[in-house]
Amino acid sequence: MADLRLGPLLRYADDSCATVWIEADRPCTAEVRCADGAGGTAGTFQVAGHHYALVPVTGLAPAKATPYEVFLDGTRVWPLPGTPFPPSVIRTPARDEGTVRVAFGSCRWAAPAAGEPDPVGPDALDTLAARIAADPGGERPDVLLLVGDQVYADEVSDDTRRWLADRRDLDRPPGAEVADYEEYTRLYYESWLDPEVRWLLSTVPSCMVFDDHDVIDDWNTSAAWLADMRATDWWRERLLSGLMSYWVHQHLGNLSPAELAADPLWSEVTGRPDGTEALRSFAERADADPASVRWSYRRDFGRVRLVMVDSRAARVLDEDRRSMLDPGEEAWLREQVLDGRGGYDHLLVGTSLPWLLPHLVHDIEGWNAALCRGERGGPDGRWARFGEKVRRAADLEHWAAFPASFDALAGLIAEAGTGPGAPATVCVLSGDVHHAYVAEPSWPDGGPDARVVQLTCSPVHNSVPLSIRLGFRFGWSAPARVLGRAFARHGRLARPAVRWRRAGGPWFGNQLMTLTMSGRSARLRLEKATEDGLRTVTESRLS
Numbered sequence: 275m276a277d278l279r280l281g282p283l284l285r286y287a288d289d290s291c292a293t294v295w296i297e298a299d300r301p302c303t304a305e306v307r308c309a310d311g312a313g314g315t316a317g318t319f320q321v322a323g324h325h326y327a328l329v330p331v332t333g334l335a336p337a338k339a340t341p342y343e344v345f346l347d348g349t350r351v352w353p354l355p356g357t358p359f360p361p362s363v364i365r366t367p368a369r370d371e372g373t374v375r376v377a378f379g380s381c382r383w384a385a386p387a388a389g390e391p392d393p394v395g396p397d398a399l400d401t402l403a404a405r406i407a408a409d410p411g412g413e414r415p416d417v418l419l420l421v422g423d424q425v426y427a428d429e430v431s432d433d434t435r436r437w438l439a440d441r442r443d444l445d446r447p448p449g450a451e452v453a454d455y456e457e458y459t460r461l462y463y464e465s466w467l468d469p470e471v472r473w474l475l476s477t478v479p480s481c482m483v484f485d486d487h488d489v490i491d492d493w494n495t496s497a498a499w500l501a502d503m504r505a506t507d508w509w510r511e512r513l514l515s516g517l518m519s520y521w522v523h524q525h526l527g528n529l530s531p532a533e534l535a536a537d538p539l540w541s542e543v544t545g546r547p548d549g550t551e552a553l554r555s556f557a558e559r560a561d562a563d564p565a566s567v568r569w570s571y572r573r574d575f576g577r578v579r580l581v582m583v584d585s586r587a588a589r590v591l592d593e594d595r596r597s598m599l600d601p602g603e604e605a606w607l608r609e610q611v612l613d614g615r616g617g618y619d620h621l622l623v624g625t626s627l628p629w630l631l632p633h634l635v636h637d638i639e640g641w642n643a644a645l646c647r648g649e650r651g652g653p654d655g656r657w658a659r660f661g662e663k664v665r666r667a668a669d670l671e672h673w674a675a676f677p678a679s680f681d682a683l684a685g686l687i688a689e690a691g692t693g694p695g696a697p698a699t700v701c702v703l704s705g706d707v708h709h710a711y712v713a714e715p716s717w718p719d720g721g722p723d724a725r726v727v728q729l730t731c732s733p734v735h736n737s738v739p740l741s742i743r744l745g746f747r748f749g750w751s752a753p754a755r756v757l758g759r760a761f762a763r764h765g766r767l768a769r770p771a772v773r774w775r776r777a778g779g780p781w782f783g784n785q786l787m788t789l790t791m792s793g794r795s796a797r798l799r800l801e802k803a804t805e806d807g808l809r810t811v812t813e814s815r816l817s
Contacts, residue, residue: 275349276301276302276351277299277346278344278346278351278352279297280296280462280466281295281475282294282295282352283480283527284364284475284476284477284479285479285480285528286527286528286530287365287366287479288366289336289368290332290366291330291331291332292364292479293330293331293527293534294328294331294342294364295326295327295328296327296344297324297325300325301318301320302317302318302325302347303315303316303318303346303347304316304327304344304345305345305346305348306331306344307343308333308340308341308342309341309342312334313333314330316329316330317544319544319549320547321548321549321550322455322459323456324459324522326522328526328527334364335366336366336367337366337367337368337372339363339365340363340364340366341362342363352476358407359403359407359469359473360407360410362473362476362477363410363477365414367416367575367576372576372792373790374417374576374577374620374792375413375414375415375417375788375790376416376417376419376575376580376788377402377415377417377786377787377788378418378421378703378786378787378789379398379421379785379786380420380704381485381732381733381735381736382423382424382734383426384425384431384461384735385397394736395735396784396803396804396805397468397470397471397735397784398734398785398801398802399470399735399786400470400471402415402474403470403471403474407473414478415478416479416575417479417480417481417573418475418479418480419480419482419580419582420480420483421482421485421582421624421626421705422483422484422485422486422487422626422705423487423626423706424465424482425461425465426487427452427458427487427488427489427512427516428448428452428490429491430450430451430452433464434460435450437460438457447506448508451512453508453515454511454515455515455518458516458519462519481528481571481573481582482527482528483524483528483624483626484586484587485586485626485627485705485706488520489513490512492666492669492671494586494591495665495666495669495670495671496662496666497591497592497593498662500591510561514557514561517556517587518553518554518556521539521553521556521557528571528582539552539556560587564588564600565600565603568588568602568603569584569588570582570583570603574618577618577619577620578619578620578791579610579618579621580622581607581610581622581624583599583603584599584603585625585626588600589676593646593647593653594647596678597676597679598673598676598679598680599679604682607686608686611686611690612690615696615697616694616695618697619697619698619699620697620698620700620701620789620794620796621690621691622701622703623687625673625703626704627672627706628672628702628704628705628706628707629673629680630713630715631672631674631749632750632754633749633755633758634748634750634757634758634761635674636758637757637758637762637767638761639674639675640677640761640765641764642661642765643661643670643675643676643677644765644767645661646665650764672706677767677768680770681771684715684717685771687700687715687722687726691723691726692721696722696723698724698725699724699816699817701726701728701729701789702726702727702729703731704728705730705731705732706730706732707732707746708742709730709732709742709746709780709782710730710732710779710780710782710787710811711730711778711779712728712778712798713774713775714726715772715773715774716772717771718773721772725796729789730779731785731786731787731800734785734786735784735803736784738782738783746780747780750780781800781802784802785802785811786808787800795815796816797815797816798813798815798816799812800813
């Protein structure tokens with residue numbers, strides 16, 4: 275009899291259909307049965323000895339919360355026997371659009387097992403699950419955005435380290451880090467089998483995108499970094515396994531059933547008895563030619579548009595044409611933002627890395643990029659070599675480290691937010707930097723009609739060392755701005771396309787932000803995880 279190894283995860287959901295992701299322990303037929311007769315079935319597909327299914331659920335009624343169960347070969351496997359949680363539901367939006375709630379955050383280490391001390395404090399996803407379970411009919415997100423570092427391939431738990439040591443010699447590279455696909459699956463089990471998180475992901479739709487730790491710290495920070503990694507004997511397997519496991523566990527659920535049906539890779543992987551080689555070939559193409567693959571995607575939630583941007587794999591790393599997005603990705607982003615402008619009231623641009631940073635950090639990243647491209651002493655000079663060392667040591671790799679891309683995004687946001695049909699808000703949603711803040715840009719010519727904000731929320735569950743707290747508090751200060759200008763002058767930097775101010779924060783701790791959008795109004799709430807649940811830190815109106 276087939277058993278459920280991981281999941282279910284409720285991923286895509288609109289007013290009539292949804293997708294539910296599962297992993298089984300053997301080949302089987304997965305079925306989702308809803309209380310009102312809606313449902314769907316799918317056979318499992320195989321990757322590296324693991325068996326997965328993404329079940330399309332059709333026949334759903336709009337504006338309804340429908341309990342569902344999961345069956346494998348006709349035997350019910352979800353809900354789990356004796357579960358303390360309410361039934362998992364598929365909650366569909368109303369066709370008249372209504373209110374849309376989007377919760378987001380990033381950077382989640384797996385929580386320790388029940389009863390063990392948690393060195394980094396309460397998990398924001400655990401506390402969100404507890405609140406929803408206590409009041410199943412109450413307020414909940416319509417979608418949960420996880421904007422990077424869902425797993426940490428390079429910073430494993432003590433339990434996983436012991437598991438790795440039983441499998442191979444940790445004195446050989448990559449040591450106590452993930453090396454292959456099987457080891458990646460261990461990270462997802464550890465993270466998504468957490469009882470509260472497992473139930474939460476079964477009942478709240480989710481969208482995801484990777485950041486560096488999903489593969490390795492500083493992934494694609496520079497051409498020199500990539501060359502060094504490719505010279506090792508372990509990097510290739512690590513990268514291919516990271517991309518393959520991301521496609522299976524995270525990327526598939528970001529796509530609608532129609533997009534899946536049109537995806538040749540999906541057809542190839544699911545159409546074979548074993549899809550491993552097809553998926554591996556895809557990952558090899560993605561490594562050799564990142565521009566041939568698109569991880570970015572768009573979702574429309576009524577009159578709210580989300581454009582989730584890949585700000586890791588789509589980079590151009592040559593110093594003389596360094597860019598956060600390759601030309602094809604940049605054109606795609608522009609098309610998705612401007613398509614049907616006037617048909618949405620709120621534009622959300624999801625990017626794992628913040629666009630607007632504390633001013634000192636921004637100026638240092640721009641200065642560093644100038645040194646590395648040879649602004650002082652040429653591309654092979656002493657300053658360039660120094661710049662590369664600093665870039666890696668200090669993680670100088672955000673949008674500010676790609677100045678042309680920073681300005682291009684500013685221009686696109688201004689265009690999308692100006693004139694007839696402009697949305698009420700344009701929100702850039704990010705994580706990565708282990709604190710939360712709100713930043714508001716202004717343009718020299720007066721700027722767009724829409725309210726534009728950078729909303730950064732991190733971590734969901736991770737450490738926030740004192741050095742980070744002190745550094746980011748100072749980074750927003752007036753003395754830091756003066757120091758930053760000195761770096762900018764040394765790097766001969768042009769002024770960025772926008773100025774910005776800190777409109778809220780910095781806030782530290784394990785936390786989640788929630789945007790609530792109704793018509794052309796939008797409200798923001800930041801909540802911090804405590805032993806007593808989620809506590810509201812700040813709440814404000816954006817429009």
